[in-house]
Amino acid sequence: MERKLTIYVISDSIGETGELIARAAVRQFTENYEIKRYPYIVSENQIKGIFDEAEVGKSLIIYTTVSEKTRDFIEIKGRERGIPTVDIMTPPLVALENTLNVSPKRESGIIRRLDEDYFKKVEAVEFAVKYDDGKDPRGVKKADICLVGVSRTSKTPLSMYLAHKNYKVANVPLVPEVMPPKELFEKDKNKIIGLIANPYKLNEIRTERLKTLGLGFTANYANVDRINLELEYSRKIMKELDCIVIDVSSRAIEETAGIILNHMAEMFN
Known part of the structure; x- marks a missing residue:
């Protein structure tokens, strides 16, 4: 029997975007999966704990963070533990920065604040x-x-x-x-x-x-x-x-x- 894939969604906000993308992508391959969402993750200890859990089974980590420090830490841990990581935020941020010639604000949860307003x-x-x-x-x-x-x-x-x-x-x-x-x-x-x-x-x-x-x-x-x-x-x-x-x-x-x-x-x- 195929081992269940567990996708860990890490976010410095509520993680809705990461979960939606993860679900849309994985459904193209299998129904045998589980998504675990970890919102408001900002500390290295929290990230280490998630990697400890992910290391046990067949896992993939998808993350959305505007913090370069958090992004780099997740990437390092992914390589150390042999767990694939997918950075959702960086490619569009880089593309927009190059197009607009303006640096991103690097503020987490902006879209949620706009929705609430x-x-x-x-x-x-x-x-x-x-x-x-x-x-x-x-x-x-x-x-x-x-x-x-x-x-x-x-x-x-x-x-x-x-x-x-x-x-x-x-x-x-x-x-x-x-x-x-x-x-x-x-x-x-x-x-x-x-x-x-x-x-x-x-x-x-x-x-x-x-x-x-x-x-x-x-x-x-x-x-x-x-x-x-x-x-x-x-x-x-x-x-x-x-x-x-x-x-x-x-x-x-x-x-x-x-x-x-x-x-x-x-x-x-």
């Missing part, structure tokens, strides 16, 4: 959608940042912009006829951002909104007196919340977001 961003975007426009007051408690303001003060686009910076953002519209959720008054004031705007600027934006919706321009929504009433009410609530207030009248989304991000960095490092 991507999924955090997706989670933050989903959060912003779920808790947009006060849909669910529970979002106020969970949010890293809570935006409050009257309609058309850029709450939703700001929420999405900040979500792409990995912040979970909820936004709550302030309407005189509707009491804000109690969760708002229980939240850390430094995580609440009040948004206001010039009433005539809001009138212009709301008028265009009504036009888009095919509604008449006489609707109360775009009436300047009504807008002033809403703004007065919103300032009263923001004063009670004792939160930072930003006038978004003449600011781009990126500029307002920059003020918020600087505030968060100052308050929460």
Whole structure:
């Protein structure tokens, strides 16, 4: 009976890449194999222990490491013990270095960190959608940042912009006829951002909104007196919340977001 091949995958990160390549390659030859993955291997003693185990049977070592010292040690041990070794990272690193004329960073786990950042961003975007426009007051408690303001003060686009910076953002519209959720008054004031705007600027934006919706321009929504009433009410609530207030009248989304991000960095490092 054919002896089982054991492939040892050594990595200074989680070793997923090495295992996938090992599995794809060995399946071209046999089903009689076993793969043992050893993640986060950085010390020589750890590597010696793996070689001690590999020396007993029919073995192959595949490794992914960005450390030249670790690579050289594995190669030396492979020759000493008569165990074949396969270096996955060095050939593409050398090719890229020659092509780009730049040295590699030699930082392990970069792709994993990028993946984690991507999924955090997706989670933050989903959060912003779920808790947009006060849909669910529970979002106020969970949010890293809570935006409050009257309609058309850029709450939703700001929420999405900040979500792409990995912040979970909820936004709550302030309407005189509707009491804000109690969760708002229980939240850390430094995580609440009040948004206001010039009433005539809001009138212009709301008028265009009504036009888009095919509604008449006489609707109360775009009436300047009504807008002033809403703004007065919103300032009263923001004063009670004792939160930072930003006038978004003449600011781009990126500029307002920059003020918020600087505030968060100052308050929460």
